[in-house]
Amino acid sequence: MIRQFVRFYSQKVAILPVPYGLSRFGVAPDHPEVKECQTRFEEVAHDKRFNFYGNVDIGKDVSIEMLKDNYNAVIFAYGCSEDNKLNIKGADHKGVISSRQFVGWYNGVFDLQDLNPPLEKARRVVIIGNGNVALDLTRVLLGPVDPLWKSTDITAKAISKLKESKVEHVTIVGRRGLLQSAFTNKELKELIDMHSIGVGFKGVSEDHIAPFAPLAKNLGRVQKRRLDLLTKYFQKVKNSTKTACTKEWELQYLLSPKEIIAKDDQLLSKVVFEHNVLVQPDIDVPVSIEPTGEFTELPADLLIYSTGYKGSAIQGLIEAGIPFNEKKGYIPNKDGRVSPGIYASGWIRRGATGAIASTMMDAFFVAETVLSDLDNSSTEKHGLGHYISKQNKPVVTWQDWEKIQQHESEAGTSLGKTREKLTTIDQVLELIK
Template sequence: MSFVRSNMAILKALKLFSKTFSSLSSHPLRVCVVGSGPAGFYTVEKMLKAHERAEVDIIDRLPTPYGLVRSGVAPDHPETKIVTNQFSRVALNERCSFFGNVSLGSSVSLSELREIYNVVVLAYGAESDRVLDIPGEDLTGIHSAREFVWWYNGHPDCRNLAPNLKSTDTVVILGQGNVALDVARILLRPTMELATTDIAFHALAALEESSVRKVYLVGRRGPIQAACTAKELREVLAVKDLYVNIHEADLLKSPKDEEELKNNRIRRRVYELLSKEATSGPSHPTSGQRELHFVFFQKPDRFLDSERGKGHVAGVHFEKTMLRENGDSGKQIAVGTGQFEDLKCGLVLKSIGYKSVPVDGLPFDHHKGIVPNVKGRVLKYSSGNLTQFEGLYVCGWLKRGPTGIIATNLYCAEETVASISEDLEKGVLTSTSTSSKPGREGLLQLLDSRNVRVVSFNDWEKIDTEEKRLGRLRNKQREKLTTWEELQELAMK
């Protein structure tokens, strides 16, 4: 079969490379990084620089690299995606290999990776969502913001999401972080401005026919606790011909609020922007104008079904909240007041947080949504005590939770690689001194035995070239291939 021949061709080339490499070192350090997003690539880059003996392989379940940079960054933020040039140089390093279309758990298990490699670093991010666990959450017309972002960014898992933008003029977004603001901006921005970006063709077509005119950004707490950054807020406030509604009463500050603002420059800037918008903007929208409403101090209590019980969301039943200081943390938390009100809508997007997914054999803290670790070293329970999981490390959201910007992963990777280096120096990684592991050769043999068609970085470059070619035909930066079939078929050519 073609995929077997392709894998074997890669294997022969790697055997030749391995012979050359073995003349330099009898025991190369064989490292596998799971996940090719920013956390994964920064880890690879730091490992290659820190250890001249290291051979580093990246595996990813997708046929395409770059993770969140490709599927999470908004299409109208091309400057943020420039980092892929740096990641590409890392992937082309002679001591690095990219293996796409390889899923941890189904293609290869964690225990098998640990047998094949001296060091395994898990950096596969957060590919699931937190849930509210309130009545009506399973109604149609309710999606996670992650799914919506993946849909307009052309992620193959969400190609068929098909949010209905034609049958409603009102969307409620639960959450006020940067992802929520991204989603609101994409819904409200003129499509002519999106047409030259790398937004997926199916999403652009749907947005061009959209009936959405009102978007509500709803938060449990107040404007001082809004989780967005000033940069993202400025962008959504700058959308052309947009009416923005913020109730001035929501901007009143308590002494505790003043203390929060004093100690947090980012929140202070966000509050200033919201205050300026509330006092300087028009009091009413003009006819046909699109609207963005910031709603504070409301938490969803349940989702409302359509009048005839068709199983489609028709609105959200909210409970008004107030802030109360948490005695343990000192932070202000939202508590219900017993006052309720409904907000009618035909589409709800939940932007309440991403969640990492555990795999067999991996310790996992379900409450925090992370792998228990100290500076990237995975910990496990042994005889009632937490001990280090030899040769197993984490980086990125799996390590610290879904927080930070792309650059945050750079510092996160530096810390994890420093831990690996310390463990090597101290002899904690006993397998590196006692035996040579098969590394990428062993991985490819295992994948061949399971008929897993590996997508190499060269294969990805075919996809990249074709997407750019299709983009030029439509005066876009690129036109993404958005189905598993398209991506795999082109990679196999």
């Protein structure tokens, strides 16, 4: 029987004093419906057996051995917080920003509030990677600021910066082809529909669409829908009075970044890409790419790379005998089981793939695994509440979090928005003192 369950909140990159992780800090601010998963979390949090301890450094404040000794089951579900970096010349320039940094900056991640991207000087942005995050970034960079202010929890600091922004063109670049795009059709349509508010879609080269037209009937439903969205859009624009668009975005394919060339210490000049060709020797073999030796340049003042994430081992993990795959960035497991009493769930179990919904389903699956391993004969363990209460540093409880949440909601109301987040750990700890 599970006597008690607990959530320690900590990450390798920064110790977090508040809950909700990706939902609070990673979801696009103009997609508040995605954050409805928090309601489910709150139901769990109000169970009398639940405890939450934020601002706790696992491996330092609490060792993994202590967790193993004081709980019947320990589940690692701390996600993937490292970027898959661009290993090319010029990638260390200040004008090169990861999507994790940029999204974290406007969503209020504590250790990213000094990012200060020079949007007031940049006109052209290149985004490498074409998943949903790339499209989220494009909407935030090109869309109107007032709706973000009134209906989202994007930070006031980010809003102020976006109002100064001179960005007018975004190029989204993928290494593979159109049909291998990682974004969903729903996100693509949402961005295309911004044409009605003056954000035009410059389009996709005919070279990326024409070869698939004769094969459309043999494509899968998702791929058919993608081609249909693009062809209908171009036909609509062609046959209608042109909407005046002051900003635009485009999709580029079959390009791999090779070098980033700077203009000055803040802005870039251009990005050099090598052209690729798609290779698929057999229908049952996944599509791959081969470089052609031909190069092209795209003008860019800023570059944001959205090339995925990688997990890392938290402090003390290896020393506690828990395996970690450094190359792929996850904890090896079988159906969530790592070793007796130790489990993994979410991205740190499977790698950085899938959205919040799929991660929640993974959590339900792993929870069933834990329950199947425990029985009434399990030794009763009492947790670390007695130890945590004696810490010499502030620890955030669920009751503290509810106080923080109320404060943020009231601060947002006073500013005419849904929520104004606290953006420094000192602010959080001062509030709950």
